[in-house]
Amino acid sequence: xxxxxxxxxxxxxxxxxxxxxxxxxxxxxxxxxxxxxxxxxxxxxxxxxxxxxxxxxxxxxxxxx
Ligand SMILES: [Zn+2]
Numbered sequence: 001x002x003x004x005x006x007x008x009x010x011x012x013x014x015x016x017x018x019x020x021x022x023x024x025x026x027x028x029x030x031x032x033x034x035x036x037x038x039x040x041x042x043x044x045x046x047x048x049x050x051x052x053x054x055x056x057x058x059x060x061x062x063x064x065x
Contacts, residue, residue, distance in 0.1 A: 004030050012046060020046035036060045 005028040012020040022042040029035040039057045 004028075005033065012044060014046035018046040020044055022046075034062050036062060 007025055007027040010024050010026065012022045014020045022040070022044040025039045025041060027037050027039075029037065037057055037059055
């Protein structure tokens with residue numbers, strides 16, 4: 001068994017401008033592609049985002065299940 005959907009990593013929008021090292025990982029759930037799990041990694045050093053706790057995972061439902 002493998003993961004059907006690749007994980008995506010996103011850097012903070014202000015990575016270049018303010019050298020913010022925070023990233024987030026987005027992955028779909030294999031059993032329900034409409035569900036995205038977003039895990040925040042790192043701490044925002046920029047002043048443009050609300051601080052997130054490291055390792056926080058939020059779940060987003062895209063569309064109707
Ligand atoms: Zn940031």
